[in-house]
Amino acid sequence: MNRMEATVTEIRFGGFGGQGIIRSGIIIGRAASIYDNKSATMNQSFGPEARGGACSSQLVISEDRVLYPYVIRTDILVALSQEGYEKFVHELKDNGKLLYDEDLVKLKSTKRIDTYSIPATKFAEELGNRIIANVVMLGFLTSITQVVSKEAMNKALPESVPERYVELNIKAFDKGYKYGIEQKKAK
Amino acid sequence: MRANPRDVRTGILYIDGDVAAAEGALAAGCKFVGGYPITPSTEAAEAFVRRAPQVGAMFIQMEDELGSISAVMGASLSGKKSMTITSGPGFSLMMETIGFGAMLEIPFVIINIQRGGPSTGVPTKTGQADMMQARWGSQGDYEVITLSPDSPQESFDFTIKAFNLAEKYRVPVMLMSDECVGHMTEKVVVPEADKIEIEPRRLYKGPKDKYVPFKPDKDLVPPMVKAGDGYKLYLSALTHNERGYPTQNIKNSSSRRLIDKIRLNADDIIEIKEEGLEDAEVVVVSYGITSRVAFRAIEQARKLGIKVGNLRLVTVWPFPDKKITELSKKVKGFVVPEINYGQVVFEVERCVHGNANIILVPHGGASVHNPNDILTAIKTIVKDKKRYDGILEFKTELELRIFGSGDNK
Secondary structure, eight states: OOOOOOOOOEEEEEEEESSOOOHHHHHHHHHIIIOOOOOOEEEOOOOOOOTEEEEEEEEEEEEOOOOOOOSSEEEEEEEEEHHHHHGGGGGGGEEEEEEEEETTTOOOSSSSSSEEEOOHHHHHHHHHHHHHHHHHHHHHHHHHHSOOOOHHHHHHHHHOGGGGGGHHHHHHHHHHHHHHHHHHHOO | OOOOOGGGOOEEEEHHHHHHHHHHHTTTTEEEEEEEOOOSSSHHHHHHHHHHHHHTOOEEEOOHHHHHHHHHHHHHHHOOEEEEEEEEHHHHHHHHHHHHHHHHOOOOOEEEEEEEETTTOOOEOOOOTTTTHHHOOOOSSSOEEEEEOOOOOHHHHHHHHHHHHHHHHHHHEEEEHHHHHTEEEEEEEEEGGGGGOOOOOOOOOGGGGOOOOOOOOOTTTOOOOOEEEEESOOOOOOSOTTOOOOOOOOGGGSSSHHHHHHHHHHHHHHHHHSSSSOOOOOEEOOOOOHHOOOOOOHHHHHHHTOOOOEEEEEESSSSHHHHHHHHHHHSEEEEEESSSSSOOOHHHHHHHTTTEEEEEEEOOOOOOOOOOHHHHHHHHHHHHOSSSSSEEEEOOOOHHHHHHHSSSS
């Protein structure tokens, strides 16, 4: 099975429960579908996983209506844990993009994929709270892949986090975004 | 009547199908949920609980599903729009009281987020195998209405519609959603309250001493009173006459009317979404999440030059008999994909009267169809010259790999 639509982007987020894996899918989905006027369908893993265990979410973004609701061959994998990387790297397309936290994931695959690393959790700790590592990653994802616009993310992010943490989240996003631009230049 | 602005969370939301159904219920004016939270419907209950205090609604977590559905009966008779939220195992436990509600013509809504498999099954994955149970799961003759959404947006819209139909026809209405739609997060546009049409309770307005509880209006539906308003109201689930008193004389009872009020009003109740039927050689009949996946197969088939019609059942029950029979005289065949091993396909077969071929594309649940399987079934209908002996059950790519080749090449 393959998608016919050339305008579809499939994203998988893999990590631990509690890292904001599902929240990441919701934020990007909201940005894409409400502020970029695309269609975005988000699904999350509903297995026997518990907090601290493996967790994943998947997002299908399309110019048209998303008909098949699950990812088939992902364009982008965002890995925030070793398990998240190992479990989902096989579904990544050739020349797909892997974005990962360099302190949490050690690459094994020799597959032809584009890899982009960021010390997201370390950056988050420097900003004062490791819980926003996922948002650092979202900033990184936005600048590397441009699958959503920065403007859309700027609107979706404050709506998706508790009010008292809005400022911190924006800082985290910007940190990741800028790091992405630097990484792209370096490539 | 228009929705109350207090009840409607107007805006563009990014929510899952469960939450959307809860928002739809609130927008429709639902003021009571009796429930026993169960995966994969729990998010709907949680969403209702969070919003309930803002709109003067109430959620009671009962001791079990029997208590839940019974509480819904009581709340509805007191004049409040009421519903319960459940999944397969809970749905089974509620069956007796669903029949009670149908018998006493109590308006209420059931949201069933279907899971995969029989019994406990696959709680966190999808299925569409409760369709026949929804229709006649309780004993005796009665009719219900069901609606099948394919997205969070439709979960919202159809839940409002479910309440409207329940009030209009005094009948149990079921939102037959599923785990895939329930747990899928998408954009949902919630309109302004004055854009949402809601059906108010059909109240009796005549003098108190003239009130006859089950005396129907012209459309076969009797008006209601609220418990506590001082009317004389005798409710018995025994077969009863217009006054509500038990009778063994079926002719004088409401038995026939319970059926007729749905069947004779079927044209008003049935909603289908059709497209490309005019010159179709093959028609895909589907409902719920499967419609959406099937549409991909339809698009692919059309690119190959095949004329495929798309018939989506929004209401599966009552079933659009006339439409299917009419189409069967014009087309080569029907493809019916559903996430079960054949339920609604038998209704299609009944209405086709042997006029055309039928392929069932079954699915055991826990996921949705591979659109390629539906595409292959469409191609098979176009190619085959001979008339099938009954329904041809399609073997999916996966089944062929496991069990070897079947009928389809």
